[in-house]
Amino acid sequence: MRGDRLMRDSRVLVIGAGLAGLAAAVEIAGAGLPVLVVDQAQAPGGAVHRQPLPGVRSIASGMQRRRWTRLMAQINAQAERIEIRCNTRFGGMDYTGDALLTGDGRALMQPRALVLATGARERVQPRPGWTLPCVTTAGAIQAELKTTAHPPYGRVLLAGSGPLLLAVAAELVRLGRAPVAVIEAGHPFSHPLSALRLPASYLIEAAGYLLRVKAAGVPVLTGAHVLAITPSADGLVVRVNTPRGDRSFGADRIGLHDGIAPNDAGLPVDGPVPVLRLGDCREALGARAALADGRAGGGRLAAQLLGRAAPDPSADLDLQRQAQRRLGAIYAHDGLTRLSDLPSDTVLCRCENRTLADLRALGSNPGARGLRLDGRFGMGPCQGRFCAEWVGRLSTPAGLPLPHIGSNRWPSRPIPISDLVDPSAEGLEP
Amino acid sequence: MSDRLDHDVIIAGAGVVGAAIAWHLARAGVRVAIIDATGPAAAASGASDGAVSVASKKPGVMARLASASLIYTHDLAAQGPLQAAFAARPAHIFGSGAAELAAMDTLAAKLNHLSGRVRVVADGGPDLLSGLGTGVDRLMTLEGEGHMPGHKAVRAYLAAPGITCIWPAPLLGYEVADGFVTVRLADRTLRAGQLVLALGVSSPDLIPGLPIVPRAGQLIVTDRGPVGALSGSLTAAAYLVAKTQDGAALPLLPVVIDPLTSGQYLIGSTREDHGDPTRVDFATLRRLLTRAATVWPALRDRRVIRTFAGVRAAVSDSLPIVGPLPGADRVTIVTGFEGDGICLSALIGREVARMLCGLSPDAALAADLAALSPVRFSKNRIEGAA
Numbered sequence A: 001m002r003g004d005r006l007m008r009d010s011r012v013l014v015i016g017a018g019l020a021g022l023a024a025a026v027e028i029a030g031a032g033l034p035v036l037v038v039d040q041a042q043a044p045g046g047a048v049h050r051q052p053l054p055g056v057r058s059i060a061s062g063m064q065r066r067r068w069t070r071l072m073a074q075i076n077a078q079a080e081r082i083e084i085r086c087n088t089r090f091g092g093m094d095y096t097g098d099a100l101l102t103g104d105g106r107a108l109m110q111p112r113a114l115v116l117a118t119g120a121r122e123r124v125q126p127r128p129g130w131t132l133p134c135v136t137t138a139g140a141i142q143a144e145l146k147t148t149a150h151p152p153y154g155r156v157l158l159a160g161s162g163p164l165l166l167a168v169a170a171e172l173v174r175l176g177r178a179p180v181a182v183i184e185a186g187h188p189f190s191h192p193l194s195a196l197r198l199p200a201s202y203l204i205e206a207a208g209y210l211l212r213v214k215a216a217g218v219p220v221l222t223g224a225h226v227l228a229i230t231p232s233a234d235g236l237v238v239r240v241n242t243p244r245g246d247r248s249f250g251a252d253r254i255g256l257h258d259g260i261a262p263n264d265a266g267l268p269v270d271g272p273v274p275v276l277r278l279g280d281c282r283e284a285l286g287a288r289a290a291l292a293d294g295r296a297g298g299g300r301l302a303a304q305l306l307g308r309a310a311p312d313p314s315a316d317l318d319l320q321r322q323a324q325r326r327l328g329a330i331y332a333h334d335g336l337t338r339l340s341d342l343p344s345d346t347v348l349c350r351c352e353n354r355t356l357a358d359l360r361a362l363g364s365n366p367g368a369r370g371l372r373l374d375g376r377f378g379m380g381p382c383q384g385r386f387c388a389e390w391v392g393r394l395s396t397p398a399g400l401p402l403p404h405i406g407s408n409r410w411p412s413r414p415i416p417i418s419d420l421v422d423p424s425a426e427g428l429e430p
Numbered sequence B: 001m002s003d004r005l006d007h008d009v010i011i012a013g014a015g016v017v018g019a020a021i022a023w024h025l026a027r028a029g030v031r032v033a034i035i036d037a038t039g040p041a042a043a044a045s046g047a048s049d050g051a052v053s054v055a056s057k058k059p060g061v062m063a064r065l066a067s068a069s070l071i072y073t074h075d076l077a078a079q080g081p082l083q084a085a086f087a088a089r090p091a092h093i094f095g096s097g098a099a100e101l102a103a104m105d106t107l108a109a110k111l112n113h114l115s116g117r118v119r120v121v122a123d124g125g126p127d128l129l130s131g132l133g134t135g136v137d138r139l140m141t142l143e144g145e146g147h148m149p150g151h152k153a154v155r156a157y158l159a160a161p162g163i164t165c166i167w168p169a170p171l172l173g174y175e176v177a178d179g180f181v182t183v184r185l186a187d188r189t190l191r192a193g194q195l196v197l198a199l200g201v202s203s204p205d206l207i208p209g210l211p212i213v214p215r216a217g218q219l220i221v222t223d224r225g226p227v228g229a230l231s232g233s234l235t236a237a238a239y240l241v242a243k244t245q246d247g248a249a250l251p252l253l254p255v256v257i258d259p260l261t262s263g264q265y266l267i268g269s270t271r272e273d274h275g276d277p278t279r280v281d282f283a284t285l286r287r288l289l290t291r292a293a294t295v296w297p298a299l300r301d302r303r304v305i306r307t308f309a310g311v312r313a314a315v316s317d318s319l320p321i322v323g324p325l326p327g328a329d330r331v332t333i334v335t336g337f338e339g340d341g342i343c344l345s346a347l348i349g350r351e352v353a354r355m356l357c358g359l360s361p362d363a364a365l366a367a368d369l370a371a372l373s374p375v376r377f378s379k380n381r382i383e384g385a386a
């Protein structure tokens, strides 16, 4: 490279080998264009179809397995034009159109177009003790179950809000490690079933989870919030506020989950080549929507690149959007209002260990620059991916727009310097 | 001063230069307000390295002013506002190949001639600094210089009592009449006895014809790690060439590795002829890091967490512009510090404040300060009163 520009690659680069990314790849390759799909994980699958480690049996349901097998068959049918590189991270795309990949598939390339299908991230609201060891997201526990088919060690407690908590709880029951409690901030069961107007598939799935969890005698507390997590002689103690008073639970592993949001921190919005976001990375609507969005988006992109008429948009997406909106209403709760009542030593930014007191010291409405430069919020390795939402809400008077402290500049993830400068780095040599 | 005025002095531009002037005026009892289009340290001062360095300055005016500013910065850090902003630390210069080694000879001679606070404490081979990698023929260690992040200095200066801060408030224009300056903001006008324009690279917006061009530089920040592995900055001698010889072809990449007090590294930089702070690119990142990691292999264990570009305000004759604006009584212009504004800010803040209070400059510096006057461009028709 040495200052010269790279040759434009003929491939479309797809980031994320989950449902949306792979569905897009099938469509793009089907139109005759070569595709490179990369994923940071060890195998394709994404969040929903995360594959077990070699030698581990899959815990996926029959329905899930069928969907995955079908998609992989479509990928294999296009094997000539689709390359999948795992253990490979996307560092970003710069203004010249260079895209950086590090890890096994390290390369600096100029793709013909960029598809971002990096899925969703879990939101975790700060609470005292949320940064302690053995406190992770509920999704991280789910990923562990899928890759190892083994429950985590000891007593597991799940807390936060949303359908994922029960799904993980049911999976734990099935693997013989019933959680000690599920702490749900909303009141999802107080609605008569008929009023939910959810697609039948959602209801059947959710009812199955609830039955299994209840049958195992797991307490499912609704309208309940974790007040604090503290270390104790034998693990962790979780103090919970419920409508009927406070309670305590002992636990060895805690999974927190406060919903999902697009995993788009640090990703480009546009660039010198077409940039497209698909699936949960564009709008967190779940697996069914991701598949449909990936297909439709892939088809649209291929048509655009080949100068053909765009295919009709899919109606499926609207259905999923309505379903997600209803789910949101069903799980509605007042958790956000509790943010400002947190003890002042609660950590907000775990990268730089910045607390609520540090935030308040910046005065009212410090704005994005003040939060970053003076407060050091969003300045650590995660660049605000996890704290931006909460710091924004806490620092901004009601009614004003939230400051944008997360950056949408690369690197979207920290880039190991050794990956960049290693002269043997395949693909990085001029 | 008069009650007809909202403020004695209004400073437009809350970069490190505007902030330093504000602090010195407030301390002299002047009613001062500082306005900024965006907020404190919104431009170059918030997107730069912070070397307070004499070594890198061109011999002559710039080296003498930097030397004086360094001494004064030490004072302000000892018992003044810059206590938490400035950190003294050694500066290591390394070179490889004839051109870089020659630049180091020139440096040694310059420092000797200046007889200021900066001293060469070691000069020899790469074994002088443990942890050095390959690609170093000669290493020189200087003592007396320091580091000051621009945003920290701005915050420190503006925390002093008696400074009215107004932002976001772009200065749209001004008129001088009847013994005062009327300053136009979007939602109001303000009256002041004097106006200072410390707008950095945006100065030509208010003063058309000012010979200032943008010069962007890319910077890289790593994650944290053990502090203290590198005691001070590690600068390629090519950087001295870039800064002291206009238009010289650089022998090698002018990389600077700056260990921050946070345990992070800041690595820079480039000199690009454009003003777009969003232009950062992987090819440049890789070239900078390749030389940096060759001489300082510990970098190989770090990760890049942030990259950004800052835009310097470069002047056609490479000297800052400081002094009363010709043809516009009561308006003073202070800009064009290119890559040296943080280093010079303390001294310039003090001297501009003296100038505004009608005091004569420090006698030892009078001639050098006079060399910065905008009068030198009068022929180019720079216009007061936009």
Ligand SMILES: Cc1cc2nc3c(=O)[nH]c(=O)nc-3n(C[C@H](O)[C@H](O)[C@H](O)COP(=O)(O)OP(=O)(O)OC[C@H]3O[C@@H](n4cnc5c(N)ncnc54)[C@H](O)[C@@H]3O)c2cc1C
Pocket: B012, B013, B014, B015, B016, B017, B018, B035, B036, B037, B038, B039, B040, B041, B042, B043, B044, B045, B046, B047, B048, B049, B050, B051, B052, B053, B150, B169, B170, B171, B172, B198, B199, B200, B201, B202, B203, B205, B216, B217, B218, B219, B268, B269, B309, B310, B311, B312, B313, B334, B335, B336, B337, B338, B339, B340, B341, B342, B343, B344
């Ligand atoms: C990559 C890089 C590395 C550097 N490294 C060093 C170094 O190691 N040592 C060193 O000494 N210097 C360094 N510098 C240079 C230094 O950053 C600048 O010289 C210095 O910050 C200039 O300060 P300033 O106050 O003149 O301008 P700025 O900091 O640019 O401030 C100008 C202010 O004016 C405001 N403004 C603009 N237009 C208007 C308007 N119409 N109305 C109101 N406000 C307005 C802007 O918002 C801004 O806040 C570096 C610069 C870069 C880019």
